[in-house]
Amino acid sequence: MDQLNFVFVVLFCVAVSGIYCKHPRKVHRTNDGRIVGGSEVSIQNYPYQVYLLLKQAFTGDYYQCGGSIVTSRCVLTAAHCISGMESVNIRVGSTDASSGGTTYDSRMLIMHPQYNAGNSDYDIAVIRLLRRIAIDGTNTATVTLPSGNCTIPAGTNLTVTGWGDTSENGMSSETLMAVSVNAVAYDNCKKSYSNLTPRMICAGVPEGGRDSCQGDSGGPLVKTGTKQQVGVVSFGTGCARPNTPGVYSNLCNPNIQRWIRMMGCA
Numbered sequence: 001m002d003q004l005n006f007v008f009v010v011l012f013c014v015a016v017s018g019i020y021c022k023h024p025r026k027v028h029r030t031n032d033g034r035i036v037g038g039s040e041v042s043i044q045n046y047p048y049q050v051y052l053l054l055k056q057a058f059t060g061d062y063y064q065c066g067g068s069i070v071t072s073r074c075v076l077t078a079a080h081c082i083s084g085m086e087s088v089n090i091r092v093g094s095t096d097a098s099s100g101g102t103t104y105d106s107r108m109l110i111m112h113p114q115y116n117a118g119n120s121d122y123d124i125a126v127i128r129l130l131r132r133i134a135i136d137g138t139n140t141a142t143v144t145l146p147s148g149n150c151t152i153p154a155g156t157n158l159t160v161t162g163w164g165d166t167s168e169n170g171m172s173s174e175t176l177m178a179v180s181v182n183a184v185a186y187d188n189c190k191k192s193y194s195n196l197t198p199r200m201i202c203a204g205v206p207e208g209g210r211d212s213c214q215g216d217s218g219g220p221l222v223k224t225g226t227k228q229q230v231g232v233v234s235f236g237t238g239c240a241r242p243n244t245p246g247v248y249s250n251l252c253n254p255n256i257q258r259w260i261r262m263m264g265c266a
Contacts, residue, residue: 038180043101047141051094054085067218071264074129075231077219080123085109090129097221112256123232143228149253154188157223158222164215182204184197189201203221231250231251232251
């Protein structure tokens with residue numbers, strides 16, 4: 001995607017129905033941001049989480065996203081994170097966004113061929129690595145991906161992690177954050193998002209105040225207390241608004257599962 005199209009996608013997300021893509025956040029660090037309504041956690045609690053520092057083609061600007069380790073050579077993230085990007089630096093095994101752990105570089109950024117920037121359908125991507133990630137089981141570990149046409153019942157407690165904004169249009173975090181949300185029924189979520197597809201699931205809390213936000217894009221949504229990843233941070237209307245859940249790419253969808261396997265990442 002060229003620079004003009006990248007800018008168009010961002011403006012489209014802001015303009016249409018108030019929907020904001022949880023797009024890769026331009027890097028500008030402070031010490032007091034966090035995932036909305038969450039708390040600081042250690043990477044040892046979520047050792048599959050990775051920090052992505054992506055370099056945009058043409059401008060050379062840097063953006064942050066999240067991702068998850070699915071194999072020693074594959075990181076899972078959102079397609080909108082890698083759109084318009086030429087390379088990525090991946091930090092694994094660290095609670096901090098800008099130090100610690102181990103870093104890996106890659107230019108093998110592969111988005112789903114059916115990704116639609118207009119409605120965020122098939123918002124899934126993989127990053128392939130030439131050098132294997134060292135999996136130690138403590139600071140680095142792989143997620144478990146679902147298999148078959150599974151479902152996530154409404155009310156299922158889920159956890160999302162990342163280094164994203166503390167609030168809508170807020171600042172990002174240096175320390176890994178986690179927040180608990182609940183799965184929202186597809187039909188209820190469709191009342192908020194008419195563009196919802198079977199490749200999407202929703203999660204949040206009715207009262208608001210807990211959500212992923214800008215900079216958390218591409219990060220994992222897991223069943224609380226497990227390493228079973230069921231979603232990837234995709235988009236939403238603002239962040240943590242009442243009765244407005246966040247939308248995640250649905251890893252229970254068989255078409256998405258099939259593509260991840262085709263990429264050699266499952």
